Amino acid sequence: MKLSCEALYAQSDVILAWVLGLPAMAALLLYITKRRKWPLLLEYARTTNHRKIGLMYIGGGLLFLFRGGLDALLIRAQLLLPEWSFWVLQKDKYNGLFTTHGTIMIFFVAMPLLVGLMNVVVPLQIGARDMAFPYLNALSLWLFLGGAALFNVSFLFATPPTAGWTAYAPLALGPNPGQSYYVYSLQISGIGTLLTAINLLTTIVRHRAPGMTWARLPLFTWASLVAAALMLFAFSALSAGLLLMLMDRQFGTDFFTGAGSPIYWQHLFWIFGHPEVYILALPAFGLFSDIIATFAKKPVYGYGAMVLSIILIGFLGLMVWVHHMFTVGLGPIANTFFALSTMAIAVPTGIKVFNWLFTMRGGRLQMTTPMLFALGFIPSFVVGGVTGVMLAVPVADFQFHDSYFVVGHFHYTIVGSTILGIFAGLYYWYPKLTGKQLNERLGKWHFWLFIAGFHMTFLPMHFAGLQGMPRRTYTYSAADGVFGYNAISSAGAFLMGASMLFLVWNVVRTHRHGRPAPADPWDGRTLEWTVGSPPPEQTFEPMPQVQSAEPLWQAKRSGRLMAEARQTRPAPVPARPLTPLVLAGALTAGAMAMIYRWYVPAALCAAVVLAAMLIRSWRDERIDWYAGHVRREADRQTLYADKRAGVWGYLTMDAIVFAVFFVTYVLYTPSAQGPQPGELFEPGSVLLATLLLLPSSATLVLAERGLRRGAPRLMWLGLGATLALALGFAIAEGREFYTYAQQGYTPATSGFLAAYYVLVGLHFAHVLFGAGWLASLMLQRRAGHGPPALLEEKQRIFGLYWHFVDAVWIGIVAIVYVPSLL
Amino acid sequence: MRRSGRLLCLLGGSALLPLAGGCSVRVLEPASETADEQAKLIALSFAIMVVVTATVLALLARFVYRYRERPGREPGLPEQTRGNRWLELSWIVVPILLLAVLAVPTVRLTMAQSPGAELPADDAEAQVVHVEVQAEQFAWTFRYAGGKTSHDTLYLPAGYTAVFHLQSRDVIHSFWIPKLGGKVDVFPDRETTLRLVDVKAGEYQGKCAEFCGTEHAWMRFTAHVVDPAAYEAWLAG
Ligand code: HEM
Ligand SMILES: [Cu+2]
């Protein structure tokens, strides 16, 4: 390839990123070395403390906010004038810009910033001493950072994804490796999100302080709970969908093209995508409720209705996804149903708005920066909400859909609730994050400029849309009559960008000159203001006995100290591991190798991932902890019950993924071409596999009985038999795959075979993983590695997993094999 | 018919954005019965939503003004009220009523206009033209009864109902003539239809609305709605 000047200029955005990025990187490393910050970094790399992890989430989120924001400014620069060419940012450069902007903002800005705030605040609000699974929490963080880093690499290689954040097939299945970056990076960070969801759910359900009943939970925690439940559901569906897209991109299947259906991807994407909107909005709602109550000096109005509406919004949010697909042609009945379900969401949302307003009525409103953001949020979000109702009207949506009206609408909702919420949360909880308080004057500058820029940017977009401007277009003509709207929009965007400089300056200044904040700087009402700023690593010593929904407020008003709980549950077990970082790093590197089909390095990375898991299992932090700290049997049982709750969360996620693949199988079977199930399956081998796998559940039960009765022989017999049966199944099932492959039947052969391999192959992978897990457990037991109580716990946890794997097989036999044999 | 559009414009657009070049917004200046029905529904939903937004803004302004902390206001703590059953009930019931008002025409028009809806029986007698539309990156081909084709320009007879049969040769596109009505997505391997009733004479912008790749911005066409005689002449010519 000849390097002409034009070719260089055409890539000058990427070149500039390298030219600026490398020296900046070098300067950063130099700075770290000079200031002797490496020990601090290592400390953070190995921490499992919820506050430090939350801080890293927030740091990452803010970093990517600047990346995504820069993209937004470049978009607005390109759209400033009709038929204009700003720099090189037309055509696919532009398409890369908005795709990167949207994807980064949703997955690597809004999500981590909220998750970061939840990490810091939720445990403090409910009197938990940490997140339920500190080790897992670290893993989630590094998976998020790994996925985010991978996504950003695609731009540095000049191949960003260009098919929009929705990655609609068939467009997203083109040769651009950027689309593979999209798939893998969302998959990796998505696993992190799923683990976070499990962690949050378990924390809120099991780690509340004594007396912290459901009716006393602060609304931010309530919202986080419902958001976490939605995350578990939505990200499982996304994960399954991404796996199918990956198969299409890399292994020649046709799920979303040709014989398959592009509409199926749209369903999967929006079954994830709509709940995602509420994952972003609900925590902001909760946080504003807390903030408004604090600064109105009144309890939140209609607490019960607030909680119910959070739950109702979450629930309804699961069944409205087709409102993104009104123009697809699913038929009048589907459109009508989803129109009505969407409109219904307006009711609980309206309840919340009026309750916020009436929380303020009769109060004493303190115009602090967080409160200003709350006051800015209400009208902004209401505009986003009412345009949402307008969009819910299908025939109106025929006009709005895919136009700038929609771009205006969703920025009003996401920026108006989530981003304003995140800013409010940052100012409000900054003392808990860092121990210092942000400057109020700079905060107000930030607020006023941001809110002015925000309305200037996004309000005109509605009119541009009504004027006929489609979204995702890199320019427009003078005759389109949208220049005025776009000019205002672009000016507003730069105003918003300028406002962010005040935040940066505020953070820097506070870091340098800020004075330590007291524990309760805002005259707060809830438990997070009872611990220090920043909270110590051991919080809630002594543990409070909660007696009302606003324990601190009550204590302050009554002039009495908060009651202390007599009995407390054991704290989650901290650790100082490096494995989460290594595991996430290897997964990320392996994904990158897969994108370019370098299978050997990919396999090496996979080996590192497995090794990291093994190391974690063998060097479990609980080994010392159980010996040193947890002396009481009841405490051990409590920790075991935490673990079991988390595993149920994991199984739920797994079950959703399998459910998607079952549905996929039913949809794609039989296929028009290729062999039919009846011609392919051999009853004999299915029967053999079943006869091997199902008894393994029984032998495992025997092993558990042996364990409980203190009969080691029975236990070993049971474990050994289970392992042997599992391996037998793996061989039988492997042989089945092998014979099909021998006949030339691969996932690429037909839709039926693709769906078959994905479903049964995933189960096969579960069996292999389980066999390895069991073998490792048996070795640990043989070696007497760790206290017996811990080994017992591990065996029981394995049991849950293994019975689940067996149950899935019964489903496979019933849905895949039996119909074809009849 | 144009009144609804203007009214809406007046309320929203020109009041807030006098700079933005007058107030011609294509979606609200419909040139077909289909688009007119859509514009009216948009106007209705907008009107209801203006009421909601105005209520919230008024309450917000009043509460902020009245209850903000300021020197001279009596110190001490506000009364710790926790809710009021009747007030809370009112903001459950009133929104439901407002939504019901919106839902009735919504359901009626959705059933009638959604792609895939059964064509009304009187379509047979009415004056209908069928056009096969083929979309590909980044161009449109129109094929008329009799086999004549045109590229990136669409001809229709005024006063007729146009039924488009849409297919794509590659990725998903979306067929949109803002003044004549809402859009329908165009898929490979699957036909969708769009029905626009009683199109008025004029020249209109047509656009691809679903992002389809590099030159999506310029995947456009012009729709010429001409009087039936001129249309016949064009078809024959
Ligand atoms: C500085 C503020 C922002 C500006 C000026 C801005 C501007 C824009 C513009 C003009 C588009 C449309 C691009 C097109 O269709 O051609 C867009 C798309 C988008 N924005 Fe923003 N945005 C901002 C902040 C955000 C934030 C904070 C989020 C979410 C947290 C966000 C999420 C999205 C998404 C999801 C898309 C859709 C991308 C796609 O079509 O694939 N934006 N933004
Ligand atoms: Cu949605």
Ligand SMILES: [Cu+2]
């Ligand atoms: Cu297009």
